Amino acid sequence: RGLPNDVFFQVGILTTVGVTARNAILLVEFARTLEEQGMKLIEATKEAARVRLRPILMTSVAFGMGVLPLAFASGAGATTRIAIGTAVLGGMISATILATFFIPLFYVVVRRITDFLSGSRDQDASAAAAPGRADGGEADDR
Secondary structure (H helix, E strand, C coil): CCCCCCCCHHHHHHHHHHHHHHHHHHHHHHHHHHHCCCHHHHHHHHHHHHHHHHHHHHHHHHHHHHHHHCCCCCCHHHHHHHHHHHHHHHHHHHHHHHHHHHHHHHHHHHHHHHHHHHHHHHHHHHHHCCCCCCCCCCCCCC
């Protein structure tokens, strides 16, 4: 649409980032709750994505439809309304499509990395606490 990257466009992008972050936080929290209930990482993430898909889509569609009048505004001050509406509408469409696939993927990847790093730190700490044995037990000095 040839819109400038002005303050109105940036406010629209910021709003889109906020709504997308909210959706991601809800999905991740649901997955963590399922993990705490005993589900494995992949199953919990799949279930969270499945259960949260409808609310995420409903929020995104309602928010996008709410800014349609801004994106197609006319009259006095229409340029600023078009900038905000276009940024939010385009951002919500792309963020909803991308977030549906990538938020669960990123959650699994980050959880595996943090589990790996925290697991290696725990093993290093137990080995440092008891220099006699690598498993953290007492050394046999006989």
